[in-house]
Amino acid sequence: MCMKKTNTRILLLLLAGFYAMPTVAQEMEQEPKLVQTETKEPKDFKGLSGITKNVIIGYAYSDFIYDPHSEIKTNFTRVGFSPTMVWMLGEKLFFESQVEFYTDSGNINTKIEYLKLSYIINKYMTVGMGKMLTPFGLYTERIEAPFIEKLPNAPLGLRQMDGVPNIGPISPEMGVDLRGGFYVGDSKMNYVLYVSNGAKLNDGLSETHLAGTLNYENFFDNNSNKSFGGRIGYLPLSNSSLEIGGSWSYSEVGDVKTAYEHLMSKAYSFDVTYHKTYPALKSMIDFKGQVNFLEVDKANYFDEKGDVYSFENRSNIYYVRLSLRPALVHNKYMKRFEFIGRYSVADFANDALWGGYAQRTDLGISYWLSLRIGLRIAYEKGDGLHGVSTEAILVRFVTGF
Amino acid sequence: MKKLIYTIIFACFVSMLFLSLPSCKTSAAVKEKSGAILWSENCSRCHYSPDPEDYNDAQWEVIVMHMRVRTSLTEDESQKILKFLQDSN
Numbered sequence: 493m494c495m496k497k498t499n500t501r502i503l504l505l506l507l508a509g510f511y512a513m514p515t516v517a518q519e520m521e522q523e524p525k526l527v528q529t530e531t532k533e534p535k536d537f538k539g540l541s542g543i544t545k546n547v548i549i550g551y552a553y554s555d556f557i558y559d560p561h562s563e564i565k566t567n568f569t570r571v572g573f574s575p576t577m578v579w580m581l582g583e584k585l586f587f588e589s590q591v592e593f594y595t596d597s598g599n600i601n602t603k604i605e606y607l608k609l610s611y612i613i614n615k616y617m618t619v620g621m622g623k624m625l626t627p628f629g630l631y632t633e634r635i636e637a638p639f640i641e642k643l644p645n646a647p648l649g650l651r652q653m654d655g656v657p658n659i660g661p662i663s664p665e666m667g668v669d670l671r672g673g674f675y676v677g678d679s680k681m682n683y684v685l686y687v688s689n690g691a692k693l694n695d696g697l698s699e700t701h702l703a704g705t706l707n708y709e710n711f712f713d714n715n716s717n718k719s720f721g722g723r724i725g726y727l728p729l730s731n732s733s734l735e736i737g738g739s740w741s742y743s744e745v746g747d748v749k750t751a752y753e754h755l756m757s758k759a760y761s762f763d764v765t766y767h768k769t770y771p772a773l774k775s776m777i778d779f780k781g782q783v784n785f786l787e788v789d790k791a792n793y794f795d796e797k798g799d800v801y802s803f804e805n806r807s808n809i810y811y812v813r814l815s816l817r818p819a820l821v822h823n824k825y826m827k828r829f830e831f832i833g834r835y836s837v838a839d840f841a842n843d844a845l846w847g848g849y850a851q852r853t854d855l856g857i858s859y860w861l862s863l864r865i866g867l868r869i870a871y872e873k874g875d876g877l878h879g880v881s882t883e884a885i886l887v888r889f890v891t892g893f
Numbered sequence: 894m895k896k897l898i899y900t901i902i903f904a905c906f907v908s909m910l911f912l913s914l915p916s917c918k919t920s921a922a923v924k925e926k927s928g929a930i931l932w933s934e935n936c937s938r939c940h941y942s943p944d945p946e947d948y949n950d951a952q953w954e955v956i957v958m959h960m961r962v963r964t965s966l967t968e969d970e971s972q973k974i975l976k977f978l979q980d981s982n
Contacts, residue, residue, distance in 0.1 A: 547952040549959075578959045586958055612958075615968035634964065640940045673965035675919045682965030725965070730923050732934045767938045776937070863941045893943045 540582045540611075550576040550590065551639040551892025558885040571595055572638065574605065574892075584612040606664050621668040626661040626708065627684035627723045628739045629761035629782045631811075639892030642778075643856045644868045647811030647836035649784070657705040657846055658691075659809045659838070660759035660784035661721070661741055665689060665708055678730035683722065690719025690743030693752050696793045701845045703793035704805050706745055706757060706786075715753060719743030723761075733768040737761075745788065758787045774820035783810035795845065803843035811836035815858075830858040832870070840877070848877035856886075865891045928977025931970050936960070945981035953978040 555570040572594030579587045590605040608622035625633045631650050635641055649656070652663040667688025674681060692710040696703020721741030728734060739761040746752025763782040770777060788805035795801055813834040819827050834854040840847045852874030859867045868888045876882050926934075936942045948956060953975060961971035 545951045545955050547948065547955045549956065578955050580955045580958055586955070586962075588959055610962050612962070618962050620962070634939050671962065671965050673967045673970075675923070675967060677918060678920050678923045680967070684965070730920070732938070735938070765938055778938075860941065864943050864947075893940075893947075 538584065540585050542582045544579065544581055546577060546579040548575055548577050549893050550574045551637060551890065553638045553888055553890035553892075555644060556887040559883070561881070561883060569596075574637075586610055616672040616674055617670060618672060619668065619670050623664050623666050623711070624669060624686070624688075626663070626665045626688070626721075626741075627669060627671070627686060628661045628721060628741055628759065629723070629784060630725075630735075630737055630763040630765060630780070631782050632662050635780065637892070638888065639864075639866070639890045642813070642815055642830060642832045642858050642868070643834060643854050643870050644886040644888035645854065645870065645872065647782075647809075647813070647834060648838040648850055648852055648874075649809035649836070650782070650811065652709075657702070657807065657840055657844075658708055659786045659807045659840075660739075660761055661688075661691065661708045661719075662784075663708045665719070666711055666713075667719070680727040680732060682725040682727075685722040686720075688719045688721070688743075689713040690717065690741075691745045691757055693745040693747070693755060693757075693788070693791075695747070695750070695752055700794065700796050704788065704791065704803065704841070704844050705846060706788065715744060715746065715748040717744035721759075731768075733766060735763075735765040737763045739763070752791060755789045755791055757789075760785045769820070771820060773816075773818075775816050775818045778815045778817075779813070781810070781812040784808060801843070803841055803847075805841045805844065807838075807840045807847075809836070809838045828860045830860065832856045832858060838877075846877075850874065850876050852882065864893050926973070928973035928975070928980075932974045932977055935964070935966060935970065935974070939964070945978045947982075948978075949982065950979045953982065 550573070552573045553571065555568070557567050557569050559565060559567070572592060574590055574592045574594075576588065576590040581587060587609050589607040592601070592603050592605045594601050604623060606623050606625050608620045608624050610618055610620035612618045627633050631647070636646065636651065645651075649659050650662055652658065665686075665688035667686050669684055669686035671684040672682065689710040690713070691706035691708045692714045694702045694705045694707060719741055720743070721739065723737050723739040725735050725737040728736075741757075741759040743757055744754055745757045746755045761782060761784045764780070766777070766779040768777055769775070785808045786805060790802055790804035792800050792802045811834060813832065815830055815832040817827075817830040821827050832855070834856075836852050836854075838850045840849070842848070852872055854870050854872045856868060856870030861867060866889075868886075868890065870886045871884075872886060873883045874881070932942065945953070957971050957975040957978065960966065961968075966974070
């Protein structure tokens with residue numbers, strides 16, 4: 493009797509299961525669709541998906557130099573190609589990456605200039621993470637690209653070069669940033685705040701002559717301290733012709749578990765841009781300037797003989813650049829010319845082995861074959877570190893966007 | 894000396910900011926700026942822009958998003974510039 497009851501229960505359960513099966517199957521069928529829909533359109537984060545779109549932009553250039561004081565007076569010194577891929581993954585999500593291929597001093601170099609994933613949180617905020625052009629001053633982020641820089645060379649101290657001290661973060665860094673722009677009345681403001689690995693101090697053990705310099709391409713952090721920095725830009729005029737900005741960056745720079753671990757670096761920068769068309773002059777005037785200050789705590793280093801010396805790194809660099817393009821004249825050839833003058837100074841810590849003062853004046857002409865192709869010629873003259881005079885004629889053929 | 898320079902620059906910066914605060918409301922003239930004007934005012938501050946015909950609508954959408962973030966353009970500015978470029982290509 494008991495056995496019969498048990499069999500009946502099992503039978504009922506099987507029947508219930510049989511009738512329930514289509515429902516379960518339906519749910520199983522619907523589940524992936526549901527998951528797909530939820531993934532496609534998450535309620536918390538809008539604009540993460542959609543039709544992906546991408547574009548490749550970038551630039552390419554070729555340089556020539558005539559240096560009357562060098563043993564090799566003429567030289568095709570450098571060619572570079574930098575494809576930039578911008579990939580829009582959703583209405584508010586995109587990825588951008590620039591790879592650089594270039595020759596320098598006879599070597600072929602490849603590097604990732606930047607690689608960053610950004611998400612537009614709302615109309616006032618965008619967050620991005622990856623390897624980024626450091627938003628310190630205006631030059632590195634907006635002007636440095638060879639097709640944007642109107643002269644064939646960069647101002648003193650503002651291009652990342654081996655063996656030359658960085659005065660402030662002028663090269664890309666690994667980190668995260670938050671940025672945006674908004675109106676304040678008829679004026680505008682923009683801001684960037686960032687956290688990055690920060691700079692790494694060169695303690696001079698392998699490169700004695702560079703002891704005390706900072707390297708910002710610190711792709712695997714040398715300590716747990718992070719760099720905090722940012723830039724605030726202000727455009728007081730309603731036509732956006734004037735922008736002034738202030739930047740800062742703080743970080744500890746020494747390797748972990750060394751005497752330099754808590755060495756502090758403070759960098760500040762001020763920049764100004766003025767761009768306006770003057771019908772009376774039939775020209776567009778463009779003025780740019782930037783000053784970087786760097787302070788690194790006093791520390792002991794060893795010279796080539798093994799003797800200890802110490803210094804506090806207080807260095808600064810600055811440049812001003814003025815250009816005029818008679819774009820409103822009727823002559824179709826004349827309107828393609830642009831005349832540029834620039835003065836730059838690098839004032840490095842006197843007590844450092846790499847210390848000293850250098851200044852350079854650049855006078856150039858850029859001829860715009862089209863809005864994307866420029867032929868630039870410049871004459872540069874200046875005093876390098878330790879009183880060495882420099883003089884050269886530079887030519888650059890460049891295209892890009 | 895450097896501290897004095899920092900202070901002066903910072904004071905100028907803050908003063909200019911405060912001077913603009915009394916008129917916190919954006920004027921109609923600024924609000925009604927066309928995409929063409931915004932394109933001319935903003936893009937040319939750094940570089941000369943290519944012809945709008947050089948890229949198609951989808952490509953401009955990606956490029957404008959890239960530039961909006963790079964230069965901290967406002968949402969309104971970037972939308973108007975995008976519309977201008979898409980209407981002109």
